[in-house]
Amino acid sequence: MSDVTTIKIRPNGPYLVEGPFRLIDSQGNAYTVNPGKPTALCRCGQSAKKPFCDGTHRTCGFAAEELAPVE
Numbered sequence: 111m112s113d114v115t116t117i118k119i120r121p122n123g124p125y126l127v128e129g130p131f132r133l134i135d136s137q138g139n140a141y142t143v144n145p146g147k148p149t150a151l152c153r154c155g156q157s158a159k160k161p162f163c164d165g166t167h168r169t170c171g172f173a174a175e176e177l178a179p180v181e
């Protein structure tokens with residue numbers, strides 16, 4: 111595993127976090143995440159398991175394909 115945490119934006123889908131990180135709620139409590147597996151965070155706002163992606167983006171019509179500017 112790399113020591114650099116990477117967040118990949120999936121086309122029309124979640125943020126995929128790879129590498130060590132902590133996910134803290136608004137009360138300061140930590141979510142349990144598996145450090146050995148990528149974690150998908152909901153970007154569409156429709157997941158029943160927020161902040162995690164549950165796959166609902168595939169059926170709710172979410173469309174977002176932002177690309178980083180190419181330099």
Ligand code: FES
Nearest residue numbers: 152153154163167
């Ligand atoms: S991005 Fe997958 S359920 Fe929202």
